[in-house]
Amino acid sequence: MFAGSFQAAGDSWLLYTDVMWAKISTDADFGPFGGTADFEQTQIVATALVGYELPVNVANMQLYATGGLRYQHNKVELGIDPVFFPAIDRSGSQSWADPIVGLTMHYDVNSKWFVDVMADVGGFGVASDITLQGTATVGYNWTDTLASSLGYKALYTDYEDGGFQYDATQHGVFTRLAVKF
Structure with missing residues (x-):
């Protein structure tokens, strides 16, 4: 899995994008009679947001209302090669984009410690019935230009199109290294 993000803020505006690429695969043997099965899934999730700073009366806090798009692509390949029957190879892919709104x-x-929280909701039946994402991190400024953080991210999507259904939650811990300029 690979993930990366870019954020720019200034003059009350925020630009944010992130990309996640993941690949999972497995294979299996059928036992004493032979035969194999192979499965592979590749996923790309990309989010692009623009935000505008909201007025808050809390020192040291910036709050942005955000809006944008989330693109998701899933590709699956399945191969089954039993000994006594013809081999089966199937593959398929599905892509969609959802409008999203949220807060950052x-x-x-x-001067050293900070907290970042991001949440959004989208889909609204445009592509997904619903997509939700939340991120929370605690970070430390090592210098004026270098920071790191530890966080937790969750992404839920409920999408259906014809015979394709994707109803999944992905979540986990991540680390971030930020270079500020």
């Missing part, structure tokens, strides 16, 4: 918050606890 940055809070400086002090």
